[in-house]
Structure formats: C-alpha cells, structure tokens
Amino acid sequence: KNIVILISGTGSNMAAIMRAAERERWPERLGARVAAVISNRPDAQGLQVANEAGIATSVVDHKAYEGREAFDAALRTAIDAHAPALVVLAGFMRILTPAFVEHYAGRMINIHPSLLPAFPGLHTHQRAIDAGCRVAGVTVHMVTAELDHGPILAQAAVPVLDGDTSDTLAARVLAHEHVIYPRAVASLLKKL
Ligand code: GRF
Numbered sequence: 745k746n747i748v749i750l751i752s753g754t755g756s757n758m759a760a761i762m763r764a765a766e767r768e769r770w771p772e773r774l775g776a777r778v779a780a781v782i783s784n785r786p787d788a789q790g791l792q793v794a795n796e797a798g799i800a801t802s803v804v805d806h807k808a809y810e811g812r813e814a815f816d817a818a819l820r821t822a823i824d825a826h827a828p829a830l831v832v833l834a835g836f837m838r839i840l841t842p843a844f845v846e847h848y849a850g851r852m853i854n855i856h857p858s859l860l861p862a863f864p865g866l867h868t869h870q871r872a873i874d875a876g877c878r879v880a881g882v883t884v885h886m887v888t889a890e891l892d893h894g895p896i897l898a899q900a901a902v903p904v905l906d907g908d909t910s911d912t913l914a915a916r917v918l919a920h921e922h923v924i925y926p927r928a929v930a931s932l933l934k935k936l
Contacts, residue, residue, distance in 0.1 A: 745829035746779035750836040755790015757834035764926030776933045779826040816844040842889040852887040864892035869910040884928040898928040
C-alpha cells in the first residue's frame, strides 16, 4: 500500500510519519510505505528531508496553473503516478475542489490545528487565545468537500496557558500532532 504525502512547507508532520514508518517497520508489518512526497511549493523545506530519505518527490506549483481545476488535475496526475492507497495532507495549504476530493473519497486525510468543529480555517491558535479558550488542540480527519469538516479520526488537547502567544500554543500543539498523525495513519492503513 502506497502512501503519498502532500506538503506546502516545513513538513514536520511528514517527517514524523516517515520516522514512524521506519521505527514501526510499516513495510513489513503493514505492507505500507511512504511512496512519494508532493508539494505545491518548489521551496518547501520538507522536499529536502524527503529527498535525503530517498523518497520520491515532485512539485506541482499552483502558480503555474490557471485556476483551481487545472491545478487539481495536474496534482491528481502526479499523485496517481504512485497509485496511493492513502493520501496524507500534512501542512498542505491549498483548498481542493470537490471533484478532486471525490476522487480520493475514503482515502485522504488531513491534520488541522484545532479541536474541530471549533475553529475551522486559518489562524486557529490566535482565535482560540482570543476566545479565552482553556484548552486547544489538533484534529485528524477524513477530507470531504466541506473544508475542515470530515469525519474525525483522532484528536489531542493541550492547555492554553496564561501568556500564551499563537507561537507558544502552536509549538505545544505541534508536539502532539507528531504523535497522533502517525498513529492515525497506521490505524487507517490497517483498515484500507
Ligand atoms: C501545522 O500547524 C499543522 O497543524 C498544519 O500545518 C502546520 C505545519 O505543519 N496542518 P508541518 O510542520 O508542515 O507538518
């Protein structure tokens, strides 16, 4: 079973999944491997990390396409070259068209840095702080056509501390992302 991971930047969640695949021997135990990492940004740092690990990478630069449909069609071609059992969005900062999402129905997941259904969209940590939340966190969910609203697979909660900034809260949440995302991928692979 091939896993294709989509990134737009650092790729710390991608790296956590790659490490788990290695440490937990997914190829032998789950018959699964990270087959490719694809980014919409040529400068995504995560591409280097994947290359150094010997994982195939490609770039589908959204700036090179007129319109969302054209980009999504090119992205789908790049992904399907690896015949994925599972597509993992990891810090992938593009809204995908319903047709694209439909094509991967039941086998595409995302990680969102809030306790959905609270705070879909952007700037989640600042919004949680501004709302006076005492807890914040992260959600792993199936991707559906409605942004940040698919069936929830896993969540982790962290305290919001006095004096937290969006950066300090983001760092606290990110540490938990790196634990629950690999776990969610492994358990979903067992079902696919
Ligand atoms: C993280 O906050 C994650 O929740 C969101 O994108 C941010 C960066 O993720 N999806 P990564 O370090 O690129 O994996």
